[in-house]
Amino acid sequence: SGQFFLLSGPCAIEGEEMALRIAEKLVNITDKLRIPYVFKGSFKKANRSRIDSFSGIGDEKALKILQKVSQEFQVPTVTDIHVPEDAALAAEYVDVLQIPAFLVRQTDLVVAAAKTGKTVNLKKGQFMSPESMSHAVKKVTDSGNQQVVLTERGTMFGYQDLVVDYRGIPTMQNYAPVVLDVTHSLQQPNQASGVTGGRPALISTMAKAGIAVGVDGLFMETHYDPANAKSDGANMLQLDLMEDLLTQLVRLREVVQNT
Amino acid sequence: SGQFFLLSGPCAIEGEEMALRIAEKLVNITDKLRIPYVFKGSFKKANRSRIDSFSGIGDEKALKILQKVSQEFQVPTVTDIHVPEDAALAAEYVDVLQIPAFLVRQTDLVVAAAKTGKTVNLKKGQFMSPESMSHAVKKVTDSGNQQVVLTERGTMFGYQDLVVDYRGIPTMQNYAPVVLDVTHSLQQPNQASGVTGGRPALISTMAKAGIAVGVDGLFMETHYDPANAKSDGANMLQLDLMEDLLTQLVRLREVVQNT
Amino acid sequence: SGQFFLLSGPCAIEGEEMALRIAEKLVNITDKLRIPYVFKGSFKKANRSRIDSFSGIGDEKALKILQKVSQEFQVPTVTDIHVPEDAALAAEYVDVLQIPAFLVRQTDLVVAAAKTGKTVNLKKGQFMSPESMSHAVKKVTDSGNQQVVLTERGTMFGYQDLVVDYRGIPTMQNYAPVVLDVTHSLQQPNQASGVTGGRPALISTMAKAGIAVGVDGLFMETHYDPANAKSDGANMLQLDLMEDLLTQLVRLREVVQNT
Amino acid sequence: SGQFFLLSGPCAIEGEEMALRIAEKLVNITDKLRIPYVFKGSFKKANRSRIDSFSGIGDEKALKILQKVSQEFQVPTVTDIHVPEDAALAAEYVDVLQIPAFLVRQTDLVVAAAKTGKTVNLKKGQFMSPESMSHAVKKVTDSGNQQVVLTERGTMFGYQDLVVDYRGIPTMQNYAPVVLDVTHSLQQPNQASGVTGGRPALISTMAKAGIAVGVDGLFMETHYDPANAKSDGANMLQLDLMEDLLTQLVRLREVVQNT
Secondary structure (H helix, E strand, O other), rough: OOOOOOEEEEHHHHHHHHHHHHHHHHHHHHHOOOOEEEEEOOOOOOOOOOOOOOOOOOOOHHHHHHHHHHHHHHHOOEOOOOOOHHHHHHHOOEEEEOOOOOHOOOOHHHHHHHHOOOEEEEEEEOOOOOHHHHHHHHHHHHHOOOOOEEEEOOOOOOOOOEEEEOHHHHHHHHHOEEEHHHHEEEEEEEOOOOEEOOOHHHHHHHHHHHHHHOOOOEEEEEEOOHHHHHOOOOOOOOOHHHHHHHHHHHHHHHHHOOO | OOOOOOEEEEOOOOOOOHHHHHHHHHHHHHHHHHOOEEOOOEOOOOOOOOOOOOOOOOOOHHHHHHHHHHHHHHOOOOEOOHHHHHHHHHHOOOOOOEEEHHHHHOOHHHHHHHHHEEEEEEEEEOOOEEEEEEHHHHHHHHOOOOEEEEEOOEOOOOOOOEEEOEEEEHHHHOOOOEEEEEEHOOEEEEOOOOOOOEOOHHHHHHEEEEEEHOOEEEEEEEEEHHOOOOHHHHEEHHHHHHHHHHHHHHHHHEEEEEE | OOEEEEEEOOOOOOOOOHEEEEHHHHHHHHHHHOOOOEEEEEEOOOOOOOOOOOOOOOHHHHHHHHHHHHHHHOOOOOEOOOOHHHHHHHHOOEEEEEEEEHOOOHHHHHHHHHEEEEEEEEEEEOOOOOOOHHHHHHHHHHHOOOOOOEEOOOEEEOOOOOOOOOOOHHHHHOOOOOOEEEEHEHHHOOOOOOOOEEHHHHHHHHHHHHHOOOOOOOEEEEEOOHHHHHOOOOOOHHHHHHHHHHHHHHHHHHHHHOO | OOOOEHHHHOEEEEOOHHHHHHHHHHHHHHHOOOEEEEEOOOOOOOOOOOOOOOEEEEEHHHHHHHHHHHHHHHHOEEEEEEOHHHHHHHHHHEEEEEHHHHHOHHHHHHHHHOOOOEEEEOOOOOOOOOOOOHHHHHHHOEEEEEEEEEOOOOEEEOOOOOEOOHHHHHHHHHOOOOEEHHHHOOOEEEOOOOOOOOOOHHHHHHHHHHHHOOOOEEEEEEEEEHOOOOOHHHOOOOOOHHHHHHHHHHHHHHHOOOO
8 A cells, every 4th residue: 555664662662561551552552543563572681781771571482472462463573583493483472573773784694594584673773774684685595595684773973973874765766675774864873871862853854864765664662651662662652643644654755656 | 924934045156157056957847836936056065074075166257146136036045154244244145044964053153144134044963952952043133134944955964874854843843934855855974985975866755755744944955967966966856856856745735735 | 303393383363472471492302302393373363252252462563573473583484374465574574474274265364475485384174184285285376386284173073073194194195295284184163162272181082093193293282271362262272381292202213214 | 920911823724734834923923022922813793894705614613612722722713793692502612702893882782792701802883982892891890790891993094095193002901911913913905806805924023012100911814824824915024033022022022110
């Protein structure tokens, strides 16, 4: 139908109740708006700035919650993996394996994900050019898997800021469908506190620009209580604001598709 | 009416015939689409990379052509100034004085422009943050002139590239209406040849993102024969493509305004 | 003799007494260390972030103080110019005309400086590549003046930081002798306050790296009381620390020259 | 004695003969110059741009060659690891475990390296600030290992270039001894070919600046035939040039230490 798809959910799976609660709300909204929806949740957080940051509730426990979300709401799910062994394990529970931006140059990891036959979502490294993602895509397709998606999540701009270069979206669409990760694109890394900052007020700005340039999908982390989320609270979208924003974006998409 | 306005024309005034020919076409299109229109043309080019680049046909001669365009088509005009004395001279012929991005930190120039009482268009320096433009705006308003507009034209990204940070547009709208200069934002400066490069295929991408985030105006240089334009040919929009693009943008604007 | 030369003095000429006091101290130190020395002082500050920043004591008054310093201590002097008319005026009083980094793309200004026959010091724009400075040098030499020097003063790195790319120094030495402006390279522009910040503790680090890679000269602003200097206080070197630093640099230079 | 130490060797262990040949030469030079020396070689290459790039001769085979170098020449060795299981394996054969720049945010990997009790060399991510490396160091020390070293290897500057910010060296010395990786700092990533470029002519420039600002160690990849090296040939130092360069650096170090 030409509609954009949505990858959304909390940053990390903190527990079953919170996952189901967020999924239910998102399923209701996306059903109503006819947006193809994939539930997102990390089963572990392996690349935190600080050793004392939250890193997960247990791998299998979190993966089973992802599976439960999928069964209960009949939606596909996506999670990120960090070492090659994660690939086969996660593939038992989820539909899309995501390669974190910091790890997208790790050939073994990308190939392990590709070999599961699941869709692979490659996040563009904050240190990579849009053009250089063609090599990452090739690692997936050369492994015999044509199901590959790319995600833009900003590029380093000095030490403490990320910028989204919208020129890169049509460039990367030459290689695979492109998702814009709106919430991580607004991060401000390397803050003195060791906790990544963010600018959530700009979520709507970034998302609208993405739809206008024709992204295939959007990625937005959300929580009913961002201030108390166990990771990335600084740049999530408040769950209550999701429906209004998506409604606007669907209308924008309609015009973009028809011009 | 909520419509965006357009600043458009050739880079430099190369002669009367070319200026009138471009203006006529743009006036026809913008009348049809009800886009408030300002004709743009530089009366001299003072900041070329190379000493042998084209620098103009003579200041007064070019300014008189701008005036003729204004009278013939009943449209306001804009030109850029480079030294304080230019301000009073140009103000006799045009309606908007534009401060080039490289010069926006020159207090004497900004104040001279402000004191003419004409609208001042301050281009954000490629080396400035959106927030720092508040100081430039204050130099105009402290000079007793409230007619000030800001223009985004990209920020240095490494040595040979510019990136448009769309987060800066709502930031700068806190200080003044904001124009997106689509064509210069696509420049690739500091090329080995001494001639600035560009990526004109991305003009539509950049413009759509701008409309989506709510810019107040667009700036696009155009020429009926970009390959033979005497400056900035590498990133102008072919004049024949203008109507289609503006038609799409008007439709996009309508949705953005109503959501 | 292979010694590096030094351009040093206060940022702005605030008055005769302060200029003579700083010059006397610097002349004594550089005589002792046999460092060729040029007294530096701005006769006006035309590119301040804020309209209420100090902009000078009067052009001719400041230029006459520069001349007095030159006569009293038998040293050449350097000052920066901002519009083409400044060139001939300043050339009556000083030996080196400096083009500010923001203005180095202004052809009329560079050519006006070149035509005075004085040595021209072109500061690399914060938005320019080392290679692109070859075009700026050519504007001077094509005007019949072979006395040209280049100064590195850092390149934009994100919105609020500058970085010195030492690779650029040998690159620019292909075009002209290269000076490293240590103190401005440590600026942190676009701070929220509208007052440029700095990191003076790193002055010695930057200067040593410059000598090690073989710069021809150093530029360092200094003041006996940086905290009360009327501009750029945040990144000047305390005058009392100058002798120790230069002594170390002279010893370093000696080894660099002999290896 | 205040001498800097050297980590040097080929990029990848391509075979026993080449490893021994390079080690012998480097041991001879560093013995003569009294430079503490660590032989470097990667036992696998896991983060190549392209899937068809060389990735190694077999993990254990390469590790055994590292061990043989160590035994034959009585020098410590360093290799890089890519997944947590690599840590215990490599620790059986080498003395220093190096965390690649792309992977320095992977907590599990850093902790696994720390727990072996071996010295951990953390390379600063191309996407990290010097200050943010304090968190990476803390992950090692909180794991009960105080043997940690940091390595600067450049920071992303636009899409296709890296810049070394020498200000970061004293900053990082607040956390641990700092090594400058001269050869990787000269890489130019994300080239269209999928093969990282480089500027080997600048190796001496970068190294001298590092010594001048007081680095604790240098890292330089070398090969007797860089053009035929199986990885990173574009920016290695020709082995025949090593002795002259180190001789100059030792003399420079002497002055830096005594001023």
